[in-house]
Amino acid sequence: MRPECRRRRFLQVAGAAMLAPIVAPSRSLRAAPAPPSAPVGIARCKKYDPQAILAELEGLMDRIGGIRPLVEGKTVAVKVNLVGNVRQGIHGKPANRTYQTHPAVVAAVAALLDRAGARRIRFLESTHQHEAFEPYLKAAGWDLDALTATKTPVEFEDTRNLGKRKNYQEFKVPGGGSLFPAYQLNPAYHDCDVYVSLGKLKNHYTAGVTLGMKNNFGITPIALYGQHEHKEDSTSSRAMFHSGEEGPAEGVPQELSKTTPRRPPYRVPRHIVDAVGIRPIDLVILDGIETTSGGEGPWVPALKVQEPGLLIAGRNAVCTDSIATAVMGYDPMAARATGPFPGDNHLAMAAALGLGTNDPKRIEVVGLPLAEARHPFGWEPPEREA
Template sequence: MNSGRREFLAVAGAAAVAGYAGFRGGRSAGPPEVKAPVQKPLAGAMSQVAVVKAASYSHEIADAMMRGILECGLDVTGKRVLLKPNLVEFDFNTCINTDVAVVAAALDVFQSLGAEEVRIGEGPGHRRDTYAIAALTRYRTELPKFDDVFIDLNRQDVSVVQGFADRKEFYFANPVFEADLIVSLAKMKTHHWAGATLSMKNYFGLVPGSIYG
């Protein structure tokens, strides 16, 4: 794992805890506007959370996602959505990636809720042939119009954000800035450095390999 990507995890965690708004999603006509971070107090802030059980990788996944989204009052009508699965490498003997059924369900749910565009993006930090991993994990064969909706974030143009957490600047792939909503479809598992891979750790793949290795 490259030190630049490790640094991202540390500063991203700090940004979340401190309530910084230096890194924003949301579409733009060009590179993001350069601004100093604006600190937002967390006091009084509350996130909408829903915990919905799905017993298996079946149609229940889409139903559970839909219930959770509706319970949280999330409106994606006319929005551009970027789905971020955990797609890092492949091993026939274990489960280390977000199951294709989860990604397919999310794609269907957000499209049915009226999103203007739903795309899937990942920038693996281990295996760099992203499309080969997508084939091994059945993404290419089981996701509708895969080649139209999938983005290899390691190979996209990038833009810089200045004042991200306590760093002078940080680069992200442009599709990150073009999205109104980024959805982390994490694969819960242990991790040798972070301890566990959850929703925040999954954003590791937003950091472009073309810059940070």
């Protein structure tokens, strides 16, 4: 399904969910349909061995509906999670064995897509540094020679700015948006038929969990959203999606309202949902072999090493992230400012929009049973919103 069709479907379900609360209850009205559910696969994998990972991923793909019908003959964009600095490890382990997507998982995904007949594979990330992308990936442990030796052409793009592209692509948020009505992105997120979020199974200090949906947070270019001016060489953060103290560059769609709370636990979950609206996720794959709890990177003091020894995959991002949240020992249906969530629960917000269910009882888990996969992270945010 082309991106335009996916966004049209998002608009239909989002619009219905947003309109439902203003309709007076009536016995003659049908109840709003339950958000959709899709199977989520879990596999045990304790080592970063590309062949072992590939074998487990192929098994998971078979169990959740198959990979070939999704990607054959298509351009597939894969958004990885290289948040922070690829050269900065923690607790004696490198970044790729703690808080970033591991290159062995990247290699396995490339082989998986190649075997399934993808026409083109494009690995994407938005970094916060000036170094050319390929050398930076090598520093992260990526074997670019092996990755590009596949029958399917493999490309790499840093989407923090335009890079090799000429113009930004504007994406309107279906249903009008939570923070912004539209966003401008690198066209790589438009020029693909299939979009994969290759994330990490870990906590996030502000969002509670970083999984497939939160990985989408990084698709917005910091050249436009890192400061209140257009700077193609920016290495800033995306503070406007956290604190909202300033808006994006002139000429970029501005915020819907300046009177909404300027607090990260309010803004971050809403940007997560907006980002999934503008670039719907076709497949989530989560690296849970080795990871961290307590936050998303080494700038968070409470970070601890975790070794769940898991791979998780699913076609519906909300369902997949909800099961992953349950694997981490949390309730994905937790009320606001409870469980791992310091503020709003973005999984519940997405479910309310009809994007997928966050109720584990409605989600079929295939492969390793949830009870056997459960690996409690034991972290909860030290501060919560009132």
